[in-house]
Amino acid sequence: MTTEVRVPTLGESVTEATVATWFKKPGDSVAVDEMLCELETDKVTVEVPSPAAGKLADIVANEGDTVGVDALLANISASDEAGADSSSKASSSSSEQTSSGGEEKPAASGGGGGGESVDVMVPSLGESVSEATVSTWFKKVGDAVAQDEMLCELETDKVSVEVPAPAAGTLAEIVAPEGETVQADAKLAVISSGEAGSAGASPPAQKEEGAGGTQYDTPPAGNGGPKGDIEDAPSAKKAMAEAGLSRDQVQGSGKDGRVMKSDVSAAVAAAKSAPAADASAPQPQRAPSPAEDADREERVKMTRLRQTIAKRLKDAQNTAAMLTTYNEVDMTETMALRSQYKDLFEKKHGVRLGFMSFFTKACVHALKEVPEVNAEIDGNEVVYKNFVHMGIAAGTPQGLVVPVIRDVDSKSFAEIEGAIAEKGKRARDGKLSMAEMQGGTFTISNGGVYGSLMSSPILNPPQSGILGMHKIQERPMVVDGEIKIRPMMYLALSYDHRIVDGKGAVTFLVRVKEALEDPRRLLMDL
Template sequence: MLGVLRQKVRSEALILSRLFLTRGYRHAQSFSNHILPGGPVVPRPMREGVQFLQKDSPYRVWSRSFASDNGELFDAVVPFMGESITDGTLATFLKKPGDRVEVDETIAQVETDKVTIDVASPEAGIIEKFVAKEGDTVTPGTKVAVISKSDASTTLAPSEEKPKDVPKSSPPTEKEVAEKKAPKAEAPIKEKPKAPSPAPPKSQVTEPQLPPKDRERRVPMTRLRKRVATRLKDSQNTYAMLTTFNEVDMTNLMKLRSDYKDAFLEKHGVKLGLMSGFVKGVVSALQDLPVVNAVIDGEDIIYREYIDISIAVGTPKGLVVPVIRNANNMNFADIEKQIHTLAKKANDGTLSIDEMAGGSFTISNGGVYGSLLSTPIINPPQSAILGMHSIVSRPMVVGGNIVARPMMYLSVTYDHRLIDGREAVLFLRRIKDVVEDPRRLLLDI
């Protein structure tokens, strides 16, 4: 009797254990709907619910692979580009999707008619994606990229599927082997009758052979280059341009720089160049002949009571013309400091719109590139432009003797509708006198 009772207890315990295992499997199966492929991806807190599983359990592997953090997303947009600029061209991306960026780090650059604008990251994080493409026309506020503050990346579990069995090809039969080894009978070749040789063709006029297209490279114009091309062509179509020339002896100005360059650098922190001497000469000439500083507006003439000198600077991206404001109130040191600051910004591409707006007269120094002589084009809406050229040692007659002198050709292109030849010649002559003898500026003669 006791043995029968023990056997019944063991049977009931076995049934209960099987029932528990079955329910545990169904619970795991229900749980897999949330974490196995095909189910929705859940946030990290779900990982805590699978801690009871073994480390090598496939459920833990899928849960870890599909968990992700939905970090905050921020938009990098095109900033305000200036009062007179409404749009620009997205020139280049400096980063790639997946790169990490810091706050205010430049992501892309936008080219406008005048300057290059940087698009900065609003927050530190990872670049999720680019919304715009290079070459797109963008306006202030246009979304360019999406930045995520989350550093976590969602990874997928490797596929565990085994490659399907590829059916093996059966070995060739003896008949097929014999057919491959047997030589194929060649069809007899019939000799074709020889055709009579054609008569030599008559000489014909052919079109010239052009270079193949693969030896050419087509590149779209930048916004800055388009703007420069349009303004210069408009200037040529509007103004009655005429150029007059003169030459200047650079001996005294070069000696002045040589004698005081060290003391000038020590006191003012910038080098004494030749450009400041020409700026002072232009200011003096504009004060003597104010019509050169004027401009035609419809049927009126506008006489400017200020002197803002534009300096043409060639950069890798194109020609820019920053402005020295109120040059008539500056001395040599002030002019050199301003030229140094503007030239550095021009080469770095950091000039602002305000630093290039306006200007009543332009100086273009082609001599730094070796130009001997040129006829520069007027920079609208101005009425004249001075061209400086290279310094060349030439034989000159001084006091009845032939001596070598450092000489430079000067040119001034002017709007003949407003400025007569007399004013243009006297203007250039005044610059020559001041550069050849800077002491005139001290004596105001």
């Protein structure tokens, strides 16, 4: 008896989907409700379970095909019906494992030695994330892998995702090489486990051509450090792969010799400066030709995150009537208050007292008086938010991200500082989920940490306002008729002029300035 596998209901107004990944291949045994494949729609990823137990007889809709609701995906037959086909596939797979010279090649399916093949699939990428780019492989074909050992790193629009090995064995095949874009739950590689896996436990020292014809020369990053079990930072592994450096060419400065991204940058800089140091006296130079200039150029594909940032920022400029107003704030009182209580604050709450909590509180205070800065436009309607979900822009090795701290209007200084520290760390490690970067109503961007003296921040749509903080710079100011040196900071508020008038924008910025110049106003709600 044959059971049909069909496309399930995809949701309201969704009429078609793309077959992202098959987790089984024809001839494989399947159990009831075992996941067979994954479909991708405009917004969500849908898993298709097996409606019956048996063997996967054939696949009708291959990976990458677009299918409609209730379309036929595959057929499942009873175990005895597919037995002959399965055994012939196993025999063919077994014969392919031996080369003409008698060497055993990594195979995508278990045969002869009793081993089994385990597919390495793209893990869940988060809501509304449908694809990723394979940024770095930390293992090569033929390498022995332990269960849960990191195999590769994927890069999505917002976060980096590490892919662990689902089983111990040997990496038999890499299906998706570095730089390839894969759909959610697509097949990345095949691990030969069991006896077949243990047979290839020692990785070859020479260049080896893996399944699919991809060649790997450099040893896997992270295994050449002081200890074999020390994992280098994912961003460092990616940087080493992009720079063409092996692990032993980089000196790690992290814990237990772990390589950080800064170590890779230092190694690249050292490699570039070495030839210059050995160069002889400068000779008269001629102007290089365009062809010679092209040889010295390097083209690197934009990361998915960078593409998303570029698109969103340009959309903001094209959609909103964006305008920026400026003011300056004397940080004397805020700095004095922070200096007076920072040690006691950290001792009691376990987090450091920074300036961001003061600015967050000041913005919340100002947003109550000018609610349109905290609103958004939806068609012909203005949506006023009776809460404040504050986006805190953070620079990471992968690019700019904006984690959102929810309901900051009801949080204390300590709760705000704790949330900023926790989300900032996870942002730098690429561990933020999509949900943590959505739903913000207002954003603060602190370019001052990089030395920016003044800038015009770009809106984070659909928000109507963003505050730009800048460097605290001592300047001569006239105070009570006298010239005094004061720690001053320029503030910039970019706003959507379609919803926020100039009066409201200026009032908002003045209220932030007043709250920071006299922090006691925050306590008294003045």
